[in-house]
Amino acid sequence: MGLLNISSNGDTAKVNKDILLEELNQIVDAQTIERAKYYISRLKKSLTEIKTTKINDLNLNRWKEYQDILTESLWIFDKRDNSGAHNAGYWGNFIPQIPNQFLRRYTKHDEWVLDAFLGSGTTLIECKRLGRNGIGVELLPEVIEIANKNISAEYNKFAIKSLNRN
Numbered sequence: 001m002g003l004l005n006i007s008s009n010g011d012t013a014k015v016n017k018d019i020l021l022e023e024l025n026q027i028v029d030a031q032t033i034e035r036a037k038y039y040i041s042r043l044k045k046s047l048t049e050i051k052t053t054k055i056n057d058l059n060l061n062r063w064k065e066y067q068d069i070l071t072e073s074l075w076i077f078d079k080r081d082n083s084g085a086h087n088a089g090y091w092g093n094f095i096p097q098i099p100n101q102f103l104r105r106y107t108k109h110d111e112w113v114l115d116a117f118l119g120s121g122t123t124l125i126e127c128k129r130l131g132r133n134g135i136g137v138e139l140l141p142e143v144i145e146i147a148n149k150n151i152s153a154e155y156n157k158f159a160i161k162s163l164n165r166n
Ligand SMILES: C[S@@+](CC[C@H](N)C(=O)[O-])C[C@H]1O[C@@H](n2cnc3c(N)ncnc32)[C@H](O)[C@@H]1O
Pocket: 090, 092, 093, 094, 095, 116, 117, 118, 119, 120, 121, 122, 123, 137, 138, 139, 140, 143
């Protein structure tokens, strides 16, 4: 989702249509002028300012749009994410949505993540997807091979393309 997607010249901002309509309805339905003004200034802020904290890259001025970030204590996922290099081949792997949630909530782009029990590499695949650097530790050499294969199979959209010097 393009939640941080305010263009560098400040002219355009990508917004979730349903959320924007919800905000506009709130303004229309406001009981007092003061309330309406508050909702308008909140909307203005969400379109012009990015507010992040030290622990992640989530834009708190657009928090309503992160509908896939789970904030309840019980996480329920419809089905396992089997996209890209993810596969449930290794006994004992966990579903990719678990590290995905943690990485987005508790790390920033380009930060380092250590998975001390790498297994088939689920966490490091998610790191690659989200632009985090990952280090994995694994006891069993045969499992390291599986992890290497899986992690290499994942496309890295953040990789710097080598410069053509010709
Ligand atoms: C539950 S699996 C991790 C699965 C992983 N999250 C995944 O999705 O594939 C735990 C892994 O930790 C490894 N392991 C166990 N003891 C370890 C140790 N002392 N040091 C490093 N790895 C260890 C096991 O070989 C196993 O592959």
